[in-house]
Amino acid sequence: QKEVEQDPGPLSVPEGAIVxxxxxxxxxxxxxxxxxRQYSRKGPELLMYTYSSGNKxxxxxxxxxxxxxxxxxxxxxxxxxxxxxxxxxxxxxxxxGSRLTFGEGTQLTVNP
Amino acid sequence: xxxxxxxxxNKVTEKGKDVELRCDPISGxxxxxxxxxxxxxxxxxxxxxxxxxxxxxxxxxxxxxxxERTGGSVSTLTIQxxxxxxxxxxxxxxxxxxxxWGGYTFGSGTRLTVV
Numbered sequence: 001q002k003e004v005e006q007d008p009g010p011l012s013v014p015e016g017a018i019v020x021x022x023x024x025x026x027x028x029x030x031x032x033x034x035x036x037r038q039y040s041r042k043g044p045e046l047l048m049y050t051y052s053s054g055n056k057x058x059x060x061x062x063x064x065x066x067x068x069x070x071x072x073x074x075x076x077x078x079x080x081x082x083x084x085x086x087x088x089x090x091x092x093x094x095x096x097g098s099r100l101t102f103g104e105g106t107q108l109t110v111n112p
Numbered sequence: 113x114x115x116x117x118x119x120x121x122n123k124v125t126e127k128g129k130d131v132e133l134r135c136d137p138i139s140g141x142x143x144x145x146x147x148x149x150x151x152x153x154x155x156x157x158x159x160x161x162x163x164x165x166x167x168x169x170x171x172x173x174x175x176x177x178x179x180e181r182t183g184g185s186v187s188t189l190t191i192q193x194x195x196x197x198x199x200x201x202x203x204x205x206x207x208x209x210x211x212x213w214g215g216y217t218f219g220s221g222t223r224l225t226v227v
Contacts, residue, residue, distance in 0.1 A: 041220065043116070044155070044203075099171075100155075100216075104153065105154055
């Protein structure tokens with residue numbers, strides 16, 4: 001079983017929809033939780049990161065972490081066609097030396 | 113440069129040949145990472161360099177894989193006697209310092225196809 005599980009999709013939504021992306025994990029030592037966005041044939045770029053449990057908002061994006069359920073989410077409000085990409089969750093332990101464990105990624109398409 | 117540069121962007125090689133993949137990190141970034149991205153597998157950690165410290169090689173899948181970083185800057189990932197299962201996108205990332213939350217800047221990757 002993978003340490004981080006993420007539904008690969010694909011997920012297709014109309015423009016303006018609220019998108020919910022999720023990951024579950026099994027390693028209770030994970031303390032840092034990140035979301036990366038990857039456009040086709042490009043490297044992933046960091047969207048947001050959170051430490052331990054809680055919510056973090058940045059513009060149209062909200063990241064939530066529920067450590068008790070080992071479940072993290074990324075919400076995208078008022079989704080735009082430019083949000084079409086693959087979204088990867090990533091996690092690390094406190095003393096990981098920056099080694100990240102990634103989910104498989106969810107492919108999102110926002111249709112105009 | 114402005115970003116992490118990887119070369120070549122695409123590489124097709126015959127099974128059994130050796131390949132070298134190059135990564136030029138952002139100037140001043142002391143930490144450098146290699147990951148592999150395969151279809152259906154997500155990103156898999158390979159190796160991590162931090163300054164002059166011994167690299168963390170714990171993610172290298174076999175002794176056919178090796179990497180070096182010269183002068184604390186450019187890194188080369190070498191795969192010897194390539195196999196078809198080595199086909200993947202090899203991503204390099206760099207960061208200013210070692211941080212648990214990553215803070216990486218990724219390059220666009222080298223797409224390796226072993227035929």
